[in-house]
Amino acid sequence: MSDIEIVLVGQPNTGKSALFNSFVGSKVTVSNYPGTTVDVARAERTFEDKTIEFVDTPGIYSISDRSEEEKVTERTLFRGDIDGAIVLLDATSLGRSLYLALQILEAGIPVVLALNFVEEAEKNGIHIDAERLAELLGVSVVAINPLTGRGVKTLLQQVSEIRELTESVFQVEYDDHLEEAIDSVSSDVLDEVTLPKRFVALRALEGDKDFYRYVAQEDTIDTVRESLTDHPELSKDISVTRFGTASWIAQQVTQIEPTEQKRGIKEKIDDVLLDPVTGPVVTLSFFVGLFGALLLLGNVVQYWLTVLFEVVVPTPSKASPFWFVLVEGLHGLTAGIAIALPYVFLFYLVFGLMEDVGLLSRFIVNLDRLLRKLKLPGKSFIPLALGLGCSAAATRATRVLSSKKSQFHTSMFFAFVPCSSRIAIIMGVVGFYGSTLVALGVFFTLMVAGVIWGLLVVKLTDIEEEEPLLIELPPYRRPIVDNVLAKSWIRMKDFVYIVLPLLMAGGAFYGLLKLYDIPRRVIGPLSPVSHWLGLPDPAIVPLLFGFLQKDLTGPILLSVMEGDLASLTLLQFYSFGVAATVGIPCVIALAMLWKEFGWKEAILLTIATITYGFLFAGLAWRILSFVAPFLG
Amino acid sequence: MSDEPSVEIVEEDILRVLSENDGEATVESISEELISSSVHVAIDQLLQKGLIRREEQNLVLTEQGEKLAEDILKKHLAVEKQFVKTQSNELAHEAAHHLEHQISLDVLEGMETVTSRQSERTSLKGFGPDEGLVADILVEDELFERLIAMGICPGRKIQVITELPNVIIVEIGGKQLAIEKDIAAQIEVVGG
Numbered sequence: 001m002s003d004i005e006i007v008l009v010g011q012p013n014t015g016k017s018a019l020f021n022s023f024v025g026s027k028v029t030v031s032n033y034p035g036t037t038v039d040v041a042r043a044e045r046t047f048e049d050k051t052i053e054f055v056d057t058p059g060i061y062s063i064s065d066r067s068e069e070e071k072v073t074e075r076t077l078f079r080g081d082i083d084g085a086i087v088l089l090d091a092t093s094l095g096r097s098l099y100l101a102l103q104i105l106e107a108g109i110p111v112v113l114a115l116n117f118v119e120e121a122e123k124n125g126i127h128i129d130a131e132r133l134a135e136l137l138g139v140s141v142v143a144i145n146p147l148t149g150r151g152v153k154t155l156l157q158q159v160s161e162i163r164e165l166t167e168s169v170f171q172v173e174y175d176d177h178l179e180e181a182i183d184s185v186s187s188d189v190l191d192e193v194t195l196p197k198r199f200v201a202l203r204a205l206e207g208d209k210d211f212y213r214y215v216a217q218e219d220t221i222d223t224v225r226e227s228l229t230d231h232p233e234l235s236k237d238i239s240v241t242r243f244g245t246a247s248w249i250a251q252q253v254t255q256i257e258p259t260e261q262k263r264g265i266k267e268k269i270d271d272v273l274l275d276p277v278t279g280p281v282v283t284l285s286f287f288v289g290l291f292g293a294l295l296l297l298g299n300v301v302q303y304w305l306t307v308l309f310e311v312v313v314p315t316p317s318k319a320s321p322f323w324f325v326l327v328e329g330l331h332g333l334t335a336g337i338a339i340a341l342p343y344v345f346l347f348y349l350v351f352g353l354m355e356d357v358g359l360l361s362r363f364i365v366n367l368d369r370l371l372r373k374l375k376l377p378g379k380s381f382i383p384l385a386l387g388l389g390c391s392a393a394a395t396r397a398t399r400v401l402s403s404k405k406s407q408f409h410t411s412m413f414f415a416f417v418p419c420s421s422r423i424a425i426i427m428g429v430v431g432f433y434g435s436t437l438v439a440l441g442v443f444f445t446l447m448v449a450g451v452i453w454g455l456l457v458v459k460l461t462d463i464e465e466e467e468p469l470l471i472e473l474p475p476y477r478r479p480i481v482d483n484v485l486a487k488s489w490i491r492m493k494d495f496v497y498i499v500l501p502l503l504m505a506g507g508a509f510y511g512l513l514k515l516y517d518i519p520r521r522v523i524g525p526l527s528p529v530s531h532w533l534g535l536p537d538p539a540i541v542p543l544l545f546g547f548l549q550k551d552l553t554g555p556i557l558l559s560v561m562e563g564d565l566a567s568l569t570l571l572q573f574y575s576f577g578v579a580a581t582v583g584i585p586c587v588i589a590l591a592m593l594w595k596e597f598g599w600k601e602a603i604l605l606t607i608a609t610i611t612y613g614f615l616f617a618g619l620a621w622r623i624l625s626f627v628a629p630f631l632g
Numbered sequence: 633m634s635d636e637p638s639v640e641i642v643e644e645d646i647l648r649v650l651s652e653n654d655g656e657a658t659v660e661s662i663s664e665e666l667i668s669s670s671v672h673v674a675i676d677q678l679l680q681k682g683l684i685r686r687e688e689q690n691l692v693l694t695e696q697g698e699k700l701a702e703d704i705l706k707k708h709l710a711v712e713k714q715f716v717k718t719q720s721n722e723l724a725h726e727a728a729h730h731l732e733h734q735i736s737l738d739v740l741e742g743m744e745t746v747t748s749r750q751s752e753r754t755s756l757k758g759f760g761p762d763e764g765l766v767a768d769i770l771v772e773d774e775l776f777e778r779l780i781a782m783g784i785c786p787g788r789k790i791q792v793i794t795e796l797p798n799v800i801i802v803e804i805g806g807k808q809l810a811i812e813k814d815i816a817a818q819i820e821v822v823g824g
Binding site for chain 2: 011061062064065066092093095096099100124206207233235236239240242243244247274275276279361365368369372468469470471472473474475
């Protein structure tokens with residue numbers, strides 16, 4: 001049990017995760033905040049003889065209940081069992097970051113302010129008098145730099161003594177009408193509420209429904225609101241006054257010396273990235289290049305793992321069933337590691353770097369335009385891009401999106417974004433035994449199938465328009481390596497603990513089926529499906545059992561066709577490639593869908609994509625068979 | 633608030649009253665206007681700080697006091713104007729008393745400019761690559777607060793960096809923001 005519980009709060013891009021990391025490193029438990037889609041990280045560390053538990057909340061601009069992130073931060077702060085908060089301030093725009101700090105001070109929560117980016121501000125000629133700021137607000141202000149470790153110890157010292165700190169006396173003063181309104185509501189706030197009555201009254205007047213229940217009679221709020229004829233827009237006036245106060249404080253403690261603004265490399269990067277034409281082109285090329293590189297690397301890793309596997313593990317015989325099943329399970333594990341290392345971890349590493357350097361929000365701006373056509377949020381490109389590595393990891397990564405609806409909407413596309421195993425089928429089976437041109441045709445077909453699917457989803461369901469895009473483009477900054485590494489590991493943990501065991505189980509299950517020769521028994525009953533796809537009857541076996549292990553699709557095809565792939569026509573390779581990649585997920589991706597969205601949604605979506613995928617593959621095969629003779 | 637204003641606030645009020653009366657006034661007339669028990673304490677403080685001096689019956693602003701008072705008066709007038717839009721003059725004056733103390737001068741000066749140039753307002757969407765002041769934000773309460781907390785507050789300087797097909801990129805308070813055009817259409821600005 002910890003002695004002290006401290007919540008970290010800050011606006012986006014104020015260096016909150018870097019500070020959290022410099023307190024606790026990567027020994028972090030990430031858990032889903034109940035009833036929301038938001039993850040909250042916690043970790044403990046000892047300082048002197050005390051154990052301090054840190055809770056990292058999502059970055060928010062203000063205390064409000066508009067988004068899930070804001071709700072989670074609000075509830076974490078106000079549930080009454082925390083000892084205090086560290087609020088991050090950005091020295092390069094002090095006024096704005098003080099807005100959030102003032103709200104937390106108004107809530108009477110013991111606060112230590114951490115002033116970040118002091119050096120960057122000084123470079124821009126902005127000098128902040130931290131002592132004067134501390135004096136004005138009546139709280140400690142510590143200048144920090146997570147890159148060099150400056151101020152981290154002082155902050156720890158301060159929060160370890162947070163219970164002995166005197167409370168801040170600072171209050172934002174509103175005009176007399178507002179103050180009267182606050183007075184009349186606060187006199188009606190229930191006595192058992194631990195938060196300051198003035199704060200509860202403010203939140204209620206600002207329209208935060210979470211706070212209505214703290215007021216004895218809910219009508220009081222409406223009556224007071226209506227009686228304020230001078231303030232028809234009450235909550236707006238409160239926000240403006242608070243912002244005015246924040247910038248007044250900032251002005252009191254800031255000295256600005258004019259500096260020459262030079263246009264450097266950073267501005268030149270923005271000229272390219274924030275251009276209507278080059279922006280999206282560069283962004284897309286970046287991802288194509290990234291996955292090209294990961295794919296090459298993945299092949300090398302997979303090759304050496306396979307070689308190693310064959311040396312270490314002897315080929316089993318059916319004579320010892322246990323051994324037979326175990327080896328298939330180990331095959332699954334090897335495949336998992338071959339995905340985890342190059343794709344998932346490196347992808348998260350690059351993703352964390354883009355985030356910390358400041359590129360991520362520029363990419364979101366560029367891709368939002370394209371994704372919005374399918375009513376997907378701009379941020380959905382993160383899980384979609386990861387889908388090129390592993391659909392299961394990508395399904396988990398939809399959590400970066402703020403609503404369950406857009407998470408599910410994005411997950412509907414993983415059937416058409418080929419994961420590394422499916423790319424391996426297209427390249428290794430279709431490309432190798434068929435032709436490269438046909439393999440490219442399969443990729444193109446997937447894209448077309450995906451876009452048509454997306455448009456159908458928009459047409460047939462009542463998916464709402466996404467929230468309009470409103471994000472900050474942070475200045476380009478040097479990343480902190482430790483922080484990027486820790487973040488990548490934290491994000492990858494799920495994959496290691498959930499996906500790897502599932503891959504092993506899938507492989508073992510397939511071994512069990514093979515032991516009793518079940519796969520071959522489906523050939524007869526399913527021959528109409530094979531026929532629809534224009535494939536010889538046995539080819540249904542790898543398509544079906546690819547469900548357990550996509551990496552086994554190629555080897556199974558070879559085994560059921562008794563090594564004779566030359567009898568397949570190019571068109572049949574095409575049809576096989578499309579059918580094997582579009583539609584049928586792997587068991588791990590299905591399990592992940594199940595876990596994230598519930599079994600009903602997972603099964604319905606899977607049935608829908610399989611049906612659509614097989615219909616599409618058969619149709620495409622028919623059209624091509626009809627057209628091909630004319631093309632020669 | 634029902635309780636007594638602090639001495640500092642009364643000090644600022646005295647400076648403002650003096651400034652409104654061309655730099656001099658009697659103690660009695662000040663006490664009359666500012667019904668507060670701390671007027672005398674505040675006067676002593678101001679004398680000590682050298683912001684005012686006594687001349688016969690009157691209190692007079694020193695040069696240093698004059699400068700400070702000017703700022704305070706400016707804030708007062710700006711707040712007053714902002715409220716005149718919806719309220720009677722008297723109420724506006726009253727409201728201004730309370731807001732002037734803690735709102736920064738540049739925000740208020742901005743508000744003043746914005747109020748005096750109501751007719752020149754245009755939406756941020758279609759404003760072009762130009763510098764201007766935020767005049768008003770016509771969105772619902774919660775999005776309004778988000779925008780304020782991101783730094784887009786009426787009266788603040790805003791610079792359009794570039795316009796993309798989906799968003800407008802602006803710089804405000806040293807920060808760059810990408811704002812989708814639907815939202816930008818509801819942000820009003822005046823040029824210059």
